[in-house]
Amino acid sequence: MKILTQRKVATISILLSLLLLFVVLISITLGSVRVPPLRAIRILFQSLLGLRGAGSDTERTIILSLRLPRAILAGLVGAGLSVSGAAFQALLRNPLADPYLLGVSSGAAVGAILAILLGLGTFSLGFPLASFLGALLTILAVFYFGRQNGKIHPHTLLLAGVITGSFLSALIMFFISVSQREELHTIIFWLMGDFSFSSPRVILIIFPYILLGAVLLYLRSRHLNLILSGEENAVQLGVDVEKLKLISYLSASLITAASVSACGLIGFVGLIIPHSVRLIFGPDHRLLLPSAALLGASFLIASDTLARTLLAPVELPVGVITAAFGGPFFIYLLRTRKVIRTL
């Protein structure tokens, strides 16, 4: 009889990490300036060792200061959104749940808009910091409205999130309508997902939150399996359900907040990556969460690479790519799932 072992999780994680590494390498060689793969790898490793031999200065700048940070950010966000999406689907027991369901993204957008209106947008990190703050305040508000007698009722929380989100969206529209400022239009693009703010500092800001959220969720992955069959079911098997819900919802929301403040709203990743992984590896979160993180990272890096190279010099919103390629692939998986699960 086959059961899930630590060894199986480790093996699959290593294989998916190799895939991720491969995708990163491809991604940094592609773009308006083509750097041959081998040279790109040399530049990368020499810089890691503190050397600077290979490639021209321009090539080094392009790879180390532009493409690599962008790939790392896309990878972080892809991993974060996939883990957060998987957790929301389990907690709400709704296959359509995605990381933005609780209105976090609208809060981030309001934070960003206020930063611009108050003139903070000129600071290099004013924009992501303000949106992160907006997202965190939204999470606090949603949990304040959505809890009753110290307990989280999924549907109440969901309603509180959706309504808070709509209210904040109305605020966004209001600001955009009454303000004549050109910069606010960048908000619209940003809301559609935009990695052009990538910088090592943005990465350093969001990385701890995504890591913290993901680790907290992974520590509860076995309990997330149990809550999939209902809260009463989890209680029957000895889970402190209120604690599980509080920590998991907050962790997943924190990940979403960090992602959305770094690069706006990127649809589809948090939905199709967890479902694809479930179809391939089954629903056990001990395998699902790490696999979804690694595959989500690869998927978003690949999507972003396509978004910036497909119609270069025009850069497409990355959400266009995630939907256009992710959608058909997901349908394909759905149609062949019987075959896959018996492999």
Next chain:
Amino acid sequence: MIEVNAISFRYHEDWVLQDVSFRVERGEFVGVIGPNGSGKTTLLKMLYRLLGPQDGEILFEFVPLAKMDRRDIAKRIAVVAQETQLLFPFTVLETVLMGRSPYLGNLMFESEKDLEIARKAMEWTKVLPFSERPVDELSGGERKRVFIARALAQEPEVILLDEPTASLDIHHQIDFLDLILTLNRERGLTIVMVSHDMNTASEFCDRLILLQKGRVYKTGSPGEVITKENIESVYGCEVWVDRHPVSGMPRVSLMKKGDRDEALGRN
């Protein structure tokens, strides 16, 4: 083993259970019966502390349930619910292994020993042949047996059953109840079963608790509880009670209106 001392419970204003007391001894097969809304399922939920009473207390082996650790409760009391949601279906083996959850730490994976316990449980309940199949592809009767296997994997002392036969045809009902009776008689498991079906409760249970509007109306052997007077008073309708020709246990039959008049000598 279980001692329920004068518990009362309400969700909102109205009391769902009021001043309910009874005991369940080790190795007993106890049935909880009563009309819709009499508080049967609520009572069952309190026996594993999904809900806590506002008044009174429940003791498990002389320890207040309220003071016990959740995982400890799950090691000793298993529950087979009426329906279990299956969103992303696990296989039968994965489902049964979940019964080992209270014994595992946060990040732990099931060991060979856990697998062996799950395998034995599946053998007992005859679900081993389809251990690799997703639970949602099984029939209602097979699925019930999977959840009994999961309960057995918890290695409990008590199994709580909520309307276990409600959605099963008679063949699967008898299979299921025979299995439970075997677990009770041969393995000494204590069983508390909430049921709508007075006749199966009468056949299988050692003792019955008859609830009416959140209060215990009568407890005792099936012969003492299922009488024409008790049933008519609690359910508010006229029934025919006689003895089962084979077991000799009380049997409740419904009568249509004309027959009721005839049976009671009315015209």
